[in-house]
Amino acid sequence: MGYSTPITLQKIIKIGRKKVRIYHDNFEYFQPNDHICGDCSVRAVAKALGKSWYTVYDKLCEIGRKMQLMPAEREVVDKYLTDEGFVWVPVKVSKGMTRPKVSEFAKQNTNPAVLSLSGHYSSSRDGKYYDIWDCGNYSIYGYWIKK
Numbered sequence: 001m002g003y004s005t006p007i008t009l010q011k012i013i014k015i016g017r018k019k020v021r022i023y024h025d026n027f028e029y030f031q032p033n034d035h036i037c038g039d040c041s042v043r044a045v046a047k048a049l050g051k052s053w054y055t056v057y058d059k060l061c062e063i064g065r066k067m068q069l070m071p072a073e074r075e076v077v078d079k080y081l082t083d084e085g086f087v088w089v090p091v092k093v094s095k096g097m098t099r100p101k102v103s104e105f106a107k108q109n110t111n112p113a114v115l116s117l118s119g120h121y122s123s124s125r126d127g128k129y130y131d132i133w134d135c136g137n138y139s140i141y142g143y144w145i146k147k
Contacts, residue, residue, distance in 0.1 A: 008023065010022050010023060010024070010025065013029065015029060015031070018036060020132070020133060020134070021133075021134060022134050023134045023136060023137065024103040024134060024136035024137075026103055026106050026107055026127055026128045026129060026136070027103070027128070027129060027130075027131070027134045027136055028128045028129070028130050029130075029131075029132065030043060030047055030123075030130035030131060030132070031043065031132045032046060032052070032053040033053050036132060038072070039053075039057075040072075040120050040121045040122070040131070041060065041071065041072040041076075041077050041121045042056050042057045042060060042071070042072075043121075043123070043130075043131070043132070044114045044115070044121040044122055044123040044130075044131075045060070045077060045080060045081065045114055045121075045123070047112075047123040047125070047130045048081075048086070048112040048113060048114045048123045048125065048144070048146075049084055049112070050112075056080075057071070059080055060072070060076055060077070060080060063076050063079050063080055064076045067079070074116070077114070077121070077144075078144070081114060081144040082144075085146060085147050086114070086144040086145060086146055086147070087144065087145060087147055088142060088143075088144050089142060089143055089144070089145060090141075090142040091140050091141055091142050091143070098139070099139035099140055099141065100139070100140050101136060101137050101138065101139060101140070102115060102117070102122060102124070102129050102135050102136045102137070102138050102140060103129065103136030103137065105124060105129075105140055105143070106124035106127060106128055106129040106136075107127055109124060109127075109145070110125065110126050110127055111125065111145050111146050112124075112125040112145070112146050113125065113143045113144060113145040113146070114143060114144045115129070115140050115143045116140065116141050116142045116143060116144075117135060117138050117139065117140060117141065118138070118139070118141065120135065120138075122135050
């Protein structure tokens with residue numbers, strides 16, 4: 001997965017033993033869990049809802065168990081966010097057009113949103129986007145936004 005346009009490294013921050021490269025001024029590091037792991041759905045939903053990582057993880061597991069799916073599956077995330085008053089907005093582009101990028105979307109939308117990227121979830125609110133790495137130049141395939 002590559003970048004569509006050249007971007008400039010603004011700074012590198014150190015979080016524990018991890019170095020995070022920052023390319024966009026509206027990126028904010030967000031990892032409420034003590035581990036860097038495959039928990040992007042939990043992180044993104046927790047940030048968008050303003051709930052704890054544990055609360056969201058437990059609820060996604062509960063929904064996933066009822067649906068017989070893993071908690072990170074799109075159907076599980078969709079059920080949780082829909083129940084919380086979010087709506088799914090698919091991003092459709094015409095031939096020759098480009099998809100919106102995370103950084104651009106965040107600057108233009110202040111409402112809490114969970115962004116669906118290729119194989120990843122991120123979140124945005126108040127003009128910023130939140131993740132454990134700067135995904136600002138990645139394409140959005142759809143998003144859930146608070147009604």
